[in-house]
Amino acid sequence: MRIMTGVFRFVRHDDLIARLAAGWRWIADLGAVHGAWSSLMWWCDGSCRDCEHDGPTG
Secondary structure: OOOOOOEEEEEEHHHHHHHHHOOOEEEEEOHHHHOOOEEEEEEOOOOOOOOOOOOOOO
């Protein structure tokens, strides 16, 4: 099982490209209602001990 720690944010679609460029990962579409306004994104500085990643781009 993969555990993701870090920061999760609801990001407006207008800000999506800027967050991706800053190292955030797109996580999920929020469906027809909430997804009309935003997406779920995640960022971690790579210091997480419980998950298998190499930071925001790994």
